[in-house]
Amino acid sequence: MTQPILQIEDLRTHFFTDRGEIPAVDGVSLHVHAGEVLGVVGESGCGKSVTSLSVLRLIPSPPGKIVGGAIRFKERDILRLKEREMRGIRGNAISMIFQEPMTSLNPLFTVGQQIREAVSAHRGLGKKEARAHTVDMLRKVGIPRPESIIDEYPHQLSGGMRQRVMIAMAISCGPELLIADEPTTALDVTIQAQILDLIRRLNEENGTAVMMITHDLGVVAEMCDRVAVMYAGKVVEEGTVRHIFKNPLHPYTQGLIQSVPRMNEQRRRLFSIPGHVPILHTQMRGCRFADRCQHVMPACYEQLPELVELEAGHRSRCLLHEVKFKEDVV
Amino acid sequence: MSEPLLQVEHLKKYYPIERKWFGKQGAVVKAVDDISFSVMQGETFGLVGESGCGKSTTGRALLRLIEPTGGQVRFDGTELTALSAKELRMKRRDMQIVFQDPFSSLDPRHTVQRILEEPLIVHGIGDRQERQRMIRELTDVVGLAQSHLQRYPHQFSGGQRQRIGIARALSLRPKLIVADEPVSALDVSIQSQVINLLQDLQEEFGLTYLFIAHDLSVVKHISDRIAVMYLGRIVEIAEKDKLYSAPRHPYTQALLSAVPEPDPDMRRARILLQGEVPSPADAPVGCAFHTRCPKVMDICRARRPELAETGEGHLAACHLYPDTLQEDERIHS
Ligand SMILES: Nc1ncnc2c1ncn2[C@@H]1O[C@H](COP(=O)(O)OP(=O)(O)OP(=O)(O)O)[C@@H](O)[C@H]1O
Ligand SMILES: Nc1ncnc2c1ncn2[C@@H]1O[C@H](COP(=O)(O)OP(=O)(O)OP(=O)(O)O)[C@@H](O)[C@H]1O
Ligand code: SF4
Ligand SMILES: [Mg+2]
Ligand SMILES: [Mg+2]
Numbered sequence: 288m289t290q291p292i293l294q295i296e297d298l299r300t301h302f303f304t305d306r307g308e309i310p311a312v313d314g315v316s317l318h319v320h321a322g323e324v325l326g327v328v329g330e331s332g333c334g335k336s337v338t339s340l341s342v343l344r345l346i347p348s349p350p351g352k353i354v355g356g357a358i359r360f361k362e363r364d365i366l367r368l369k370e371r372e373m374r375g376i377r378g379n380a381i382s383m384i385f386q387e388p389m390t391s392l393n394p395l396f397t398v399g400q401q402i403r404e405a406v407s408a409h410r411g412l413g414k415k416e417a418r419a420h421t422v423d424m425l426r427k428v429g430i431p432r433p434e435s436i437i438d439e440y441p442h443q444l445s446g447g448m449r450q451r452v453m454i455a456m457a458i459s460c461g462p463e464l465l466i467a468d469e470p471t472t473a474l475d476v477t478i479q480a481q482i483l484d485l486i487r488r489l490n491e492e493n494g495t496a497v498m499m500i501t502h503d504l505g506v507v508a509e510m511c512d513r514v515a516v517m518y519a520g521k522v523v524e525e526g527t528v529r530h531i532f533k534n535p536l537h538p539y540t541q542g543l544i545q546s547v548p549r550m551n552e553q554r555r556r557l558f559s560i561p562g563h564v565p566i567l568h569t570q571m572r573g574c575r576f577a578d579r580c581q582h583v584m585p586a587c588y589e590q591l592p593e594l595v596e597l598e599a600g601h602r603s604r605c606l607l608h609e610v611k612f613k614e615d616v617v
Numbered sequence: 618m619s620e621p622l623l624q625v626e627h628l629k630k631y632y633p634i635e636r637k638w639f640g641k642q643g644a645v646v647k648a649v650d651d652i653s654f655s656v657m658q659g660e661t662f663g664l665v666g667e668s669g670c671g672k673s674t675t676g677r678a679l680l681r682l683i684e685p686t687g688g689q690v691r692f693d694g695t696e697l698t699a700l701s702a703k704e705l706r707m708k709r710r711d712m713q714i715v716f717q718d719p720f721s722s723l724d725p726r727h728t729v730q731r732i733l734e735e736p737l738i739v740h741g742i743g744d745r746q747e748r749q750r751m752i753r754e755l756t757d758v759v760g761l762a763q764s765h766l767q768r769y770p771h772q773f774s775g776g777q778r779q780r781i782g783i784a785r786a787l788s789l790r791p792k793l794i795v796a797d798e799p800v801s802a803l804d805v806s807i808q809s810q811v812i813n814l815l816q817d818l819q820e821e822f823g824l825t826y827l828f829i830a831h832d833l834s835v836v837k838h839i840s841d842r843i844a845v846m847y848l849g850r851i852v853e854i855a856e857k858d859k860l861y862s863a864p865r866h867p868y869t870q871a872l873l874s875a876v877p878e879p880d881p882d883m884r885r886a887r888i889l890l891q892g893e894v895p896s897p898a899d900a901p902v903g904c905a906f907h908t909r910c911p912k913v914m915d916i917c918r919a920r921r922p923e924l925a926e927t928g929e930g931h932l933a934a935c936h937l938y939p940d941t942l943q944e945d946e947r948i949h950s
Binding site: 330331431445447448475476477478479480481483484502503504505506507508509510528529532533542543544546547548549550551553554556557558559560561563564 | 667668774775776777804805806807808809810812813816831833834835837838858861871872873874875876877878879880881883887889890892893894
């Protein structure tokens with residue numbers, strides 16, 4: 288196995304609000320290998336976006352703060368870099384597609400100006416070359432009439448077009464890692480198919496590693512090599528796509544996989560996980576999923592299970608596994 | 618399931634475009650452009666299509682929450698489009714709507730108790746005590762606790778708020794519920810709770826649903842028959858299994874092929890559509906889909922195909938199917 292290009296270890300990102308301290312990311316460990324697509328899935332509010340923003344050190348502070356852990360990108364310790372060095376990485380070696388395209392495109396600048404800025408800042412291209420390169424990028428992401436779109440403003444574009452402009456910006460510097468935070472959630476399926484196709488080609492043709500954040504299990508099954516499932520600020524299961532879909536080990540993952548209706552089969556009733564996600568606070572004990580779990584045992588409320596490797600590359604965080612281990616040993 | 622409870626004929630909703638200093642006078646957005654379908658008693662009829670294709674407008678126009686520009690709607694033997702405002706208010710008891718956004722469809726200043734009681738008061742149902750009993754029953758039915766009644770909407774999770782919305786829609790014991798993306802804003806694990814609830818309630822109360830959604834797997838799960846919309850028009854109607862196993866319209870074919878399946882072993886051939894949906898203010902002449910259709914023919918650019926039978930109750934609006942052509946010819950001759 289090659290060395291991961293991104294390694295997140297025991298990351299803790301908390302928010303300090305009037306309602307107290309919120310452990311939004313509560314000891315997350317993840318890694319992405321060169322050239323691979325890692326999916327990160329989980330319920331709204333489980334900490335997917337905060338994890339990815341932490342990698343780029345874009346957590347709004349206050350109220351947010353990275354209070355623990357380490358993030359290594361190709362042997363560089365991200366959390367120890369100077370802000371100036373960080374700027375050299377952002378939008379260059381690591382780039383990001385944000386969940387909300389409008390919040391990351393500047394409404395006062397044309398499409399061309401924004402991409403050009405990104406390109407010339409990092410590559411030192413001249414004005415003319417930068418424009419040619421920009422038109423090229425726009426064409427690559429399937430934008431029709433790039434020569435005229437380049438002079439339009441973000442609000443003149445449809446959601447799908449804006450998302451493509453974001454992707455053009457994100458790939459214009461040939462990043463080694465692309466973080467895509469729900470890149471297609473706001474889009475229609477036929478447009479989603481175009482964008483996913485684009486990201487897949489980027490991965491296959493340029494070997495760009497991708498961290499793909501989504502709550503759509505269909506997108507995960509289709510795009511990813513490996514998957515990390517998050518719940519309430521923690522990774523509860525991690526494995527290859529086949530592990531997660533064919534042999535899920537954590538009760539939450541199992542419930543999630545069974546909850547989705549499928550087009551190729553008819554079930555009269557969907558499986559459903561009762562209850563809803565807990566409100567995060569720092570005094571939480573035990574398994575975060577205990578309230579909703581079918582297999583809950585008294586110990587689950589007391590003891591936080593470890594993320595245990597049960598087969599090569601397949602880890603799960605559940606006390607059932609530890610019980611089973613003991614039984615196996617006995 | 619023999620009688621149609623709802624019959625929609627040639628429904629249209631056009632919005633005038635505000636005239637700027639450029640722009641043509643009298644231009645309109647054809648949000649819903651001449652659609653017809655019927656929904657049987659006890660049936661769940663799904664309405665799918667991409668953002669802006671006119672699903673919500675259809676749902677609202679047929680309930681006359683917005684006034685249709687043209688067409689007829691017959692509901693339970695009554696011509697809705699002919700009713701006066703007062704008669705319509707009475708009829709509203711029988712047809713309710715559940716909205717997509719559980720966060721904005723409930724008045725934040727009112728307790729759940731008040732939210733559920735309001736429709737009963739408006740329609741003069743029961744005395745205070747009787748209403749209390751009905752409300753307690755409703756909260757049970759949708760799986761909320763009695764202690765929730767004194768709380769405000771912001772104190773609930775998304776799934777719980779959607780339950781409140783459903784309880785409110787149920788309070789008048791309607792015959793028809795128009796559910797406009799009732800689960801789209803919810804997480805997968807909560808989505809399945811609400812879908813199961815809707816199905817249980819349908820069985821218990823014999824409800825008829827018009828279920829609007831853009832998630833094709835959800836629609837397939839819950840519906841009996843499904844209509845697919847594109848740019849204000851219905852392009853195909855069929856029983857769900859037929860629609861999914863043998864879609865006729867090239868748009869439906871592309872739409873279905875674009876849905877990623879949550880199964881790493883499934884790899885379907887994907888029809889990638891080029892370009893984007895044209896603006897409904899400027900829909901293409903002829904077949905509205907012709908600018909993106911992989912099978913476009915000359916006639917598609919000239920004539921609008923009618924929604925017509927292609928066999929076994931499977932309707933499609935596409936020139937590829939000769940029936941449609943004949944129908945079209947008859948109309949134009
Ligand atoms: N600026 C902030 N102030 C306070 N809390 C925040 C802030 N940003 C995020 N949080 C909290 O951090 C937690 C994780 O949020 P995050 O945005 O990472 O969720 P997510 O998994 O990306 O969800 P979604 O699927 O909805 O995008 C949430 O509970 C959220 O309330
Ligand atoms: N009040 C209005 N004035 C002008 N145009 C409108 C109005 N309401 C809706 N439209 C337009 O009518 C079309 C259909 O809108 P509608 O909300 O019915 O679509 P939809 O299928 O429900 O989409 P979504 O999936 O995004 O909810 C859209 O192009 C929309 O912009
Ligand atoms: S540790 Fe216990 S509560 Fe948590 S998921 Fe496993 S069985 Fe359920
Ligand atoms: Mg997010
Ligand atoms: Mg709508």
